[in-house]
Amino acid sequence: MLDxxxxxxxxxxxDILSIITIASCLVSKVPQIRTIEQLKSxxxxxxxxxxxxxxxxxxxxxxxxxxxxxxxxYLEYPILLLQEYVLIFLVLKYQGLLHGKxxxxxxxxxxxxxxxxSRLFPMWFLTALLPLTxxxxxxxxxxxxxxxxxxKNSASVSLATWAMSAFTNFTRIYTITVDSADIMLLMxxxxxxxxxxxxxxxxxxxxxxKTKKIE
Numbered sequence: 001m002l003d004x005x006x007x008x009x010x011x012x013x014x015d016i017l018s019i020i021t022i023a024s025c026l027v028s029k030v031p032q033i034r035t036i037e038q039l040k041s042x043x044x045x046x047x048x049x050x051x052x053x054x055x056x057x058x059x060x061x062x063x064x065x066x067x068x069x070x071x072x073x074y075l076e077y078p079i080l081l082l083q084e085y086v087l088i089f090l091v092l093k094y095q096g097l098l099h100g101k102x103x104x105x106x107x108x109x110x111x112x113x114x115x116x117x118s119r120l121f122p123m124w125f126l127t128a129l130l131p132l133t134x135x136x137x138x139x140x141x142x143x144x145x146x147x148x149x150x151x152k153n154s155a156s157v158s159l160a161t162w163a164m165s166a167f168t169n170f171t172r173i174y175t176i177t178v179d180s181a182d183i184m185l186l187m188x189x190x191x192x193x194x195x196x197x198x199x200x201x202x203x204x205x206x207x208x209x210k211t212k213k214i215e
Contacts, residue, residue: 014178017171018072024164025076029083031160033090042094044156046147050088052140054109056133057081060188062116063126073179076168134188141195145202154203162200169193 036042061077092098115121148154169192176185
C-alpha cells in the first residue's frame with residue numbers, strides 16, 4: 001500500500017481512469033443492445049460498421065496481449081468484444097441477415113482470433129496490422145455516421161453507448177501516454193474519440209429533431 005502511495009501522481013490518476021474506463025466498458029454496449037431489443041429493429045445501425053469495429057477491437061486486443069502490456073491498459077477490449085458479439089447477432093437477426101455466409105464469417109473470425117492470441121502469427125505481423133486498426137476503426141464510425149445522416153434516423157442508435165465510447169477513448173489517451181506512450185495506440189484513440197463524439201452529436205441531433213416534430 002505504501003509503495004502504491006509513493007507512486008507518481010500521474011500513475012495514480014492513470015490507474016483511476018483505467019478503472020473508470022473498464023467499469024464504463026462493462027455496460028457501454030448494453031444501452032444499444034436494449035434499444036434494439038425494445039424496438040425489435042436495427043434501423044440506422046450499419047452491419048458493416050459493426051464488423052469493422054470488431055476487427056479493429058480484435059487486432060488491438062491481440063496486439064496488447066501479445067506485447068505483454070499491463071492488463072489494466074486494455075482490459076476493456078475483451079469486455080467490449082463480448083458485448084459486440086451480442087450486438088452483431090441482434091442486428092443480423094433484425095435485419096434478416098442470419099444465414100450461411102454469416103456463419104462462415106464467424107468461423108473464419110474465430111480461427112484467426114485464436115491464432116493471434118496463441119501467437120501462431122509472428123509479432124511483426126500483428127505490429128503491421130495495428131496501424132490498420134486506425135483507418136478500419138475510423139471507417140466503421142464514419143460508416144455509422146453516414147448511415148445516420150443518410151437515413152436522418154437515429155431511433156435505434158443509443159446515445160449512452162456513443163457517449164461512453166467517446167469518454168473511454170478520451171481517458172485512454174491519457175492512460176496510454178503514461179503507461180507506454182505507444183504512438184500507434186495514441187493515434188488510434190485520438191481519432192476514435194473525435195469520431196465517436198461526432199456520431200453521438202449526429203444521433204442526438206436527429207433524436208432532438210424528431211422530438212420537435214412530434215411536439
